[in-house]
Amino acid sequence: MQENKNIVVEQSGLFGNLGLGNKFNIPDNYVIYFEKEQNKELSLYIRRNYQMLKSKFAASDLNFIYFPLISSSSTNIQELISYYFPQLNYYLIHEKVIEHFNEKMLSQIFNNFQDEINFISDKNEYVPAQIKSEELLNLLDFKSNINSGLLFFKYDKGVIGVSDYFYSNSNHDYDLFFDEAIKHIVTDNWVDYSLGDNMLASFLPLEELTEQLDEDAKEVVQELENKLADLKDSGQLLFLIPVLKDILNKQSEKIDFNSISKMEIDYQNKIQLPYFKKEVEMSHLTKAIYFLFLKHPEGINLKELGNYKKELLTLYKSVSNQLDYDKMAKSIDDVINLETKAIYTHLSRIKSAFYKIMDASFAKYYIVSGSGEEERVVLFNTKDIIWNNFERFTPDML
Secondary structure: OEEEOOEEEEOOOOOOOOOOOHHHOOOOOEEEEEEOOOOHHHHHHHHHOHHHHHHHHHOOOOEEEOHHHOOOOOOOHHHHHHHHOHHHHOOOHHHHHHHHHHHHHHHHHHHHHHHHHHHHHOOOOOOOOOOOOHHHHHHOOOOOOOOEEEEEOOOOOEEEEEOHHHHHHOOOOHHHHHHHHHHHHHHHHHHHHHOOHHHOOOOOOOOOOOOOOOHHHHHHHHHHHHHHHHHHHHOOHHHHHHHHHHHHHHOOOOOOOOOOOOEEEOOOOOEEEOOOOEEEOOOHHHHHHHHHHHHOOOOEEHHHHHHHHHHHHHHHHHHOOOOOHHHHHHHHHHHHOHHHOHHHHHHHHHHHHHHOOOOHHHHOOOOEEOOOOOEEEEOOOHHHEEEOOOOOOOHHHO
């Protein structure tokens, strides 16, 4: 434990990885006020100076969270759950998540309304209720001796409480406490972090090893990321995380988060992911190209794509409703000719088709991986494909 005038700090082993994927961990810019034991004076100071504190933390790129004043937003939780947790679709568990989340938010709205009435009606006599932090602290495996204060996740996780020095020497000026807390989180804590192993490779750029998304897919992904950002910025994520953890723990025998959905190709050549309850939509030519890669799990070097011309044309005829053979043959010629770059457009469309309906952490197993003219391969185990389009073609017939 480190005591620094007005604050006391414990570099705590808060369990930040909640097993919900990186995008649903507690954001590292969160600073959350908590109470194991009620601290009426500190909580009242926050309540009376909330907007000022929000702005002060925001100036240091931190998001200050005070549970009683978390506001509701119009974020579509169902859309986010379906996209980032497609496994929940199969057992309709996403409906339970949404139901429980809405119950929590309605309770929060009601409590906020009551609290606001009490606060406005008599600010001088107003006493805040104890902050209900137990659920969050249990999720974080909280083991600190500090009974009220701030949880922070920037650079290194920890807990900040009010020091004995503060109570004896500061005239209870909580501005001093918060100023010193922010300084520790963004300055002192960074120095400790930068000197440790955590810095190794932290800022290496991520290399994009597949084609870029098309504009439609970029728009879909960006819109979902914006909605998730709104959920985080509002603090509502802290109501969703416990719901997800509770339901997933109860359904652990049904849900395997280390698995992805099998694939079914039906008699109409529709690509279905039954475990995720999703269909992957592609144009006929793009789908034929995708089927070619599925048929060759060993991978295909794009420089040798001409060797697959006959096979690709057969696939295209099987999935297409076109009757103009010459036009279809011309399209295949364009695809196998790397100078036209048509193949890269279709690989981008394949990637985009999956990214539109699921997060990249799942989509990466289904898309055609690789870059440039090197060998391209689908990571998905093709043994897990059920071909129900045998009346028109099967891979063994080609």
